[in-house]
Amino acid sequence: MEPVGISLGKPRDERADAARNRAHLIEVAKAMVAELGADKVTMDGLAERAGLGKGTVFRRFRTRAGIFLALLDEEESEFQKRVLFGPPPLGPGAPAVRRLVAFGHERIAFLMAHRVLAQAALDPGRPISIARNPSLFHVQMLLREACPDVSAHGALALQLTAALEGPILLYFLASKEAEPGPMPEQLAASWQTLVERLCH
Template identity: 65%
Template sequence: MEPISLGPPREERADAARNRAHLLQVARLMVDELGADKVTMDGLAARAELGKGTVFRRFGTRAGIFLGLLNEEETQFQQRILSGPPPLGPGAPAAQRLVAFGRARLEFLVQHSALCRAAIDPGQPVPMGHSPSRFHVQTMLREACPDVADITTLTLQLLAALEGPILLYVYSPDKTDPRPLVDSLAEGWRVLVERVCG
């Protein structure tokens, strides 16, 4: 029996898309003015002059608001990887790109640490396997380490040494200068990559 095609997924309605964009814009202003810890669903709804139900429909949870903001920043970061200058962007050997990626990613996570913390939903598992960087790291590893059979597992292991959860554990936003921490973690990442890709 042939499966019934339901067609492509429905696109977001124009008014829903406008509401989402407006809510993200207002949320960004509130984070800048008040700090992420002071932004609430009720406060966002009131400031945006929309119903609280609209905020829930767009984001689901308070963490969803910050995930939406973080996704916009992630898009810009991914663009640097795809088309920026080497060694982060195309044009350098894969191992060099991975080393550059590690430092850039750590700097990104420190810069957006308040959003990263606020985007973690305590009721959900940490979405390590769904890192937006997973495909890039996996592609670079496949090129740099063609003899490794299980690139997928190696990718997850390396990302676990780099992505948000470990950074949130060791970095506190009240530290005045995060550069020594970034330098230390970036050096550890370089050693990992060079030994793996040896």
């Protein structure tokens, strides 16, 4: 007898009270980072400032790094809008190679501009994952257009994304310096060289 599939319907949306709590926690966390600095923001402190139970904060963010990851995600959404809908060469309308170069330059600038959040979002107990990075799909899409004769676009995009973001994230993990010196310009120039040589 064939098994009968039972439709459970669409997954339930986030409860209204949970959505309100999340938005409230994000706003309070932003204010605390601006006022105190990321290193002074704790799970207990956030719960107290937000007027919510510690359990609510832990369920929402799981770890202290999760607070900053959520804040970084808010900024990430805005960056992705620029990539998808903004003016060229970052947005649509420019040749794929130019878009790849522009993406690397803008991505490095984005991470540097949000380095406090990016550094605080790194959890030393968990490895850096490039495979779930939202940049990966975009780099792969542009590679297919810019280098149609190159095989294994997925693996190559993974390596390029790691080359683009890995050094910056590792720097954040290892260093507490506020200013990374000439590294952004060097990485941007190296990214452009890498893309242009690969696609020509």
